Amino acid sequence: MEENLTLLYQRFLNNDCTDEELSLLFHLFETADEDILKRLIEDELSTIEAELPANAQETERLNAVRLRVKTQIGRGRISSRTLIYSLSAAAAIIVALTFTFLFWQRPGKEQAVQKEQVAAVIKPGGFQATLTLANGKKIVLNRSVKGFIASLGHTTVSVSPSNGVSYTSVGKSIANSSNTLATGRGEQSPYPLILADGSKVWLNAASSITFPSQFTGNDRVVTVKGEVYFEVAHNVSRPFKILSGKQEITVLGTHFNVKAYDDENCINTTLLQGSVKVKDLSSGASNLLVPGQQSRFNKTNGELAVAKANLEEVIAWKNGFFMFNDQKITSVMKSMSRWYDVDIEYQNFSDGNEKFGGTFSRSSNLGDILSSLQSLGNARFKIINRKIIVCN
Structure with missing residues (x-):
């Protein structure tokens, strides 16, 4: 299985997958061992990093992988709308795994401190x-x-x-x-x-x-x-x-x-x-x-x-994901409030127009998602019991 996954993943990155291979790849991503997936993603991120300036942000590397996923899904030769929806949902798994790896498998000091600030464990719905x-x-x-x-x-x-x-x-x-x-x-x-x-x-x-x-x-x-x-x-x-x-x-x-x-x-x-x-x-x-x-x-x-x-x-929720595409923090936090059953309070917060993007599994602990969001922008989060305080 690992050999097939590695081969298909490389063909995917080279934009060479047939429709059948693409469908099989996403199925393997759903069922493969997590350590294998992380190793594949790490190898690809290393290649992407070598092509970017030294001061490139983590989000740039994520977007590079996301772009390759979207390119594969959006190819004109996949004509069945039902297949596109199915592959789109499966592709979110790749993006979510990549996102998780980027921020939590290789955190710098700043990210580690930020994660500690919202370390309270609030389980998903x-x-x-x-x-x-x-x-x-x-x-x-x-x-x-x-x-x-x-x-x-x-x-x-x-x-x-x-x-x-x-x-x-x-x-x-x-x-x-x-x-x-x-x-x-x-x-x-x-x-x-x-x-x-x-x-x-x-x-x-x-x-x-x-x-x-x-x-x-x-x-x-x-x-x-x-x-x-x-x-x-x-x-x-x-x-x-x-x-x-x-x-x-x-x-x-x-x-x-x-x-x-x-x-x-x-x-x-x-x-x-x-x-x-x-x-x-x-x-x-x-x-x-x-x-x-x-x-x-x-x-x-x-x-x-x-x-x-x-x-x-739009249908990410039905497939087990949050997917935010340039959404205001107020919109993001409403989704968090509903799924994690928490209240939201804004204190001394002045960046309401700041936009956020990312794909997260709905099975994640809330603290992990908030730490990721904290790494992406100016919003800061504190968890007090079942209340999330948003501030700058």
Whole structure:
């Protein structure tokens, strides 16, 4: 395995991998021994360092490796959109491993001191969600729960480790059968929720979806808060509608991500496959998205704008990563707060416009991520119990 990994990794760096070899490489990176990966990355970083000025920053070396990853993913001869998404997620593993190696395997004095300042161990969130049934019963779901868990009239609710939590109906559901699946801070849905029509839903931290046991009428309607990823079952005669505040999303069958947290000013809808229509319910203004686009609905002024999206960054959470691409520290810390269940406080902080970038595993301890961010800019962090203090 090590010989194959070394050969493929070198072909990757030389931009010579075929599509099949590239897919195999990313699979090997997911399963290979960590010491082998570190050695491969160390050899490549040594080559990159030799080509850079002596005073080059760590971030320059990281960006050099990241560029090679993105170059491989973005090559025009990989035509399948599904393959690109899959490889993008796997490539994040390479970037994350490289990032970890850069900052923690060879730290200088300054980084060591900075890491000590935020050395408190705050573990990452876990895979758990709470299902509230139409009859008010609450069921805590995690990866150990399986089999039949409840019945609602002619609808049964069950959990399969491979397929997730599903609703199966053999007749009419009970009246007003509204159900809610919700995650708290520090939680992510342990498996997909499979709605009665076969649509699949994943929840990020501090998120929820309210849905019926069965869909009746001409539309399939759900309500969401927080960040939710959808794979909607195609049904041309019954549009699928998602309500979030003053925004409505209408789809027939597609893959997309909705980010609609109460503490953020915009609702972002990002399309991966298919098509969706995003509508402002107050003004009636709407936009039709095509794959690769993101709509941004401003909750304050009602403006609805569309722009090209970084799909890899948008769905990183679902694939087990944080991915920040020139994000303000306030945005970064909101993500930290939700996943690690911590409060954020700013003290004597004057660099709110400073931008940060990086890829981190969501299984990392919070202190390690904060130390990495501290190495990249002017922000400094202190951990007091479950509060993060941000200062200069």
